[in-house]
Amino acid sequence: MTDRRVSMAMVASRAGVSGQTVSRVVNDSPRVDPATRTRVEQAMADLGYRPHRAARALRTGRSHTIGLVVTTLATVGNSRMLQATAEAAAERGYALTVVTAAEGVAAAFERLAEQEVDGAIVLNEASAQVSAQERPTGLRLVVVDAPSDAGLATVHSDHRGGAAAATARLLELGHATVHHLAGPADSYAANERERGWRETLAAAGIDAPEVVRGDWSADAGFAAGVALAAASAVFCANDQMALGLLRALAEAGRRVPEDVGVIGFDDVPDAANYRPPLTTIRQDFTTLAHRAVGALVADIEGADAAASHTAVIPTLLVERDSTTRH
Structure with missing residues (x-):
């Protein structure tokens, strides 16, 4: 059936x-027991019923739209x-x-306010432009990749821990030091990854080599190949730069992993198909998105205050052929 031919009365009968119970389910009212809610939701699915978004907004005072x-x-x-955020x-x-x-x-927030979104998620590099003082009145926010003490709800991967694991692994494989191909200086994620690299070298009593950014x-990874051509181990701040570096090393006659270990x-989905397959630190983008959306929706619907929310998502070292014992 199409949405136009399905009414709340038909769902209620099914x-x-x-009809009031169906209305409560549609409007996310807590005054419905779980078993009844499941039965109503199943009826809606069976009949192909979809609530009219505009009418729902008028009833609830919410647009059921979030910004990114x-x-x-x-x-x-x-x-x-x-x-991942769209799916969550x-x-x-x-x-x-x-x-x-x-x-x-500020301009982005203004456009979102004009669209009457219920809240917004600020992603990665844009997060560096947000501060608690600049938080727009009435717009609920969750920030991905920002310091936990920023005065805002934050969700981020364990960039520092992942970088430490990558650096430690290269040292364990016998490399005397580890060079770092870093991300942009204004990126929280890049800075945390650089910090994990530096701290791990310092703990091993090794002076950190000069960063290549x-x-x-x-393309930036390929360009960095000139400065890193003589390195025996390189930790790259992301897989895309690692891809360019692998090409640069190959063109310089340096074999990976025999001459150079790279992490x-x-x-990324293609990392296993790099030549050689890339050892890397896995970010769980699905969990990141679900935690960010969950915190924002909880704030929007009054279940929790997002301003006090902080989540750090673990990372995982995935070993492939770009590293081997030196």
Whole structure:
């Protein structure tokens, strides 16, 4: 059946409940016991009923739409977070609208306010532009990749711990030191990864080599190959830069992993098909998105105050052929 031919009365008849009970389920009222809610939701699914979003907004005072603020979707990490966030929002009955922060987050927030979103998630590089003092009045926020003491709800991967694991693994394999191909200096994630690398070297009594910095792209990784051609081990701040570095090393006649051990960060879907397959630190983008959306929706629906929410998602070292005992 199409949405136009299915009414709340038909759902109520199918579920064996009153129309008021169906209305309560549609509007997420807590005044419905779990068994009844399940029966009504099953009836809606069987009949193909979908609540009218505009009418629902009038009843609840909420648009059931959340915003996502990004600076770019060109990086693999951001595009994967977009997909995971859209899926997590849909599971909770929320639509997603995406705005760019090319002109700053203030302009992005203004556009979201005009669209009457219920709240917003600020992603990665855009997070550096947000502070507690600049938080827009009435707009609930969750920030992905920002310090936990920023005065805002934050969710981030354990960038520091992942970087420490990568660096420690290269040292365990016998490398005298580990060079670092870092991300942009204004990125929280890049800075945390650099911090984990530095701390691990310091704990081993090793002076950190000079950082080579890139912009997350494979082109930047390739360009960094000149400075890193003589390195015996490199920890790259993301897999895309590692891809470019692998090509640069190959063109310089340096074999990976025989001459150079390389570890990336993210575990993008193609990492296992790099040449050689890339050892990397896996980020759990699905869990990141679900935790961010969950915290925001809880705040929107009054179940929890997102301002006090902080979540750190563990990372995992995934070993492949780009590392071997030195």
